[in-house]
Amino acid sequence: MKKLYFKSFIHLYHAHPFSRSINQAIHKLQKQHPNLLSLYEIGRSVQGIPILALYLGSGPIKLLIHGTHHAREAITTILILDQIQYLIGLYQRKACIQDTPICALLKQVTFVFVPLVNPDGADLVLNGETIISPKYKNCPYLQKQLFPSWKANIRGVDLNENYPTKYPAPNLAHSPSSQLYPGIHPFSEPETFALKCLTEKKLFAGTISYHSSGEEIYWYYNQENTQRDLIIAKQIAQLTNYKLIPKKIPTTGSGYKDWFIETYQQPSLTIEVAPYVGPKKVPRKFYSSIFYKNKDVPIVFAKSICSP
Numbered sequence: 001m002k003k004l005y006f007k008s009f010i011h012l013y014h015a016h017p018f019s020r021s022i023n024q025a026i027h028k029l030q031k032q033h034p035n036l037l038s039l040y041e042i043g044r045s046v047q048g049i050p051i052l053a054l055y056l057g058s059g060p061i062k063l064l065i066h067g068t069h070h071a072r073e074a075i076t077t078i079l080i081l082d083q084i085q086y087l088i089g090l091y092q093r094k095a096c097i098q099d100t101p102i103c104a105l106l107k108q109v110t111f112v113f114v115p116l117v118n119p120d121g122a123d124l125v126l127n128g129e130t131i132i133s134p135k136y137k138n139c140p141y142l143q144k145q146l147f148p149s150w151k152a153n154i155r156g157v158d159l160n161e162n163y164p165t166k167y168p169a170p171n172l173a174h175s176p177s178s179q180l181y182p183g184i185h186p187f188s189e190p191e192t193f194a195l196k197c198l199t200e201k202k203l204f205a206g207t208i209s210y211h212s213s214g215e216e217i218y219w220y221y222n223q224e225n226t227q228r229d230l231i232i233a234k235q236i237a238q239l240t241n242y243k244l245i246p247k248k249i250p251t252t253g254s255g256y257k258d259w260f261i262e263t264y265q266q267p268s269l270t271i272e273v274a275p276y277v278g279p280k281k282v283p284r285k286f287y288s289s290i291f292y293k294n295k296d297v298p299i300v301f302a303k304s305i306c307s308p
C-alpha cells in the first residue's frame, strides 16, 4: 500500500468477532475526532449487535454511504472506515481533491456512513458458527458448508431483496436460505428497517451501496430522470475504472438502491468493488487496489450531486 496518513483498518478483516471489533473501532475513531464525527446507533441486528452510523460534515446536503448488506462482502466495511479516515486526513491538511477543497465540501454536505449493515452475517462468514446465538443454533437453513458463501442475515433473509419495489427479482428463494430469500415482507428485518428509518429521517440527496463482486456500477432502476443519474454514474466509473451496467427495462430487484431510486427519485449507485472472485469473501490481497480506486468516490459523488 502506498503511503497513507492513517493506519488502515484492514487488519480487522481477521478479527473475532468481526462486528464487535468494527464497532469498537468506530467508537474509537469518533472519540479521536469528536469535533468532526458524530456517532449514532440506528438499530440492532437480529442478534442484537448495534448498527452504527458515523456522520461527517455539517452541510445541508446529506449523502448516505453504506456497506455489507451481503454477509460475504465485509471488505466494503473496511473500505468505508478507511474512506472516513482518509477524508478526515484531507480535512486536517486542508487538502483539495480534483479542485475541491475538502473543508468547503464538508460545509456543503454531511456524509452519513453505515459501514456494517449486516453484522451477524459478516460474523458468520468471517468467524463461523461460534457467533450463532443459542436461539438460532439449530436452524436447519444454517448449514456450515454454506457459511463461507453466505449473503443473508442470520435469519436467512437476503437483506438486499428485503426492500419494497415494483419489480422484485424473479427466481427468489421461498424459505430462509444463504441468499435470495426476500423475507416474509419488505423491511421484515431489523437491519433493513434501520436503514429505512434513517433514510426517511435524513432524506438523502444521493446514496451509495457498497457491494463487492464484479467491478461494476449499477445506477438504473426504471427512473425517468436518467440523464442526471447517468452523468453521476459515469463520473464514478471514470474515477474507479469500473464498468457501468447498461440500462435494461424493466430493471428488477428489491435492493436498497432500487427502493431508494423508486421512492425518492434521487441518484443512487451500487458499486461492486472487487474483481469477481466467485461465491466467497474477497481475499485480502485485493484490498489495496480497492481502496485506491474508491478513496475519492465520496468526494466525487458529493461534488457531482452539489453541482450537476
Ligand SMILES: [Zn+2]
Binding pocket: 069, 070, 073, 160, 211, 212, 213
Ligand atoms: Zn452484494
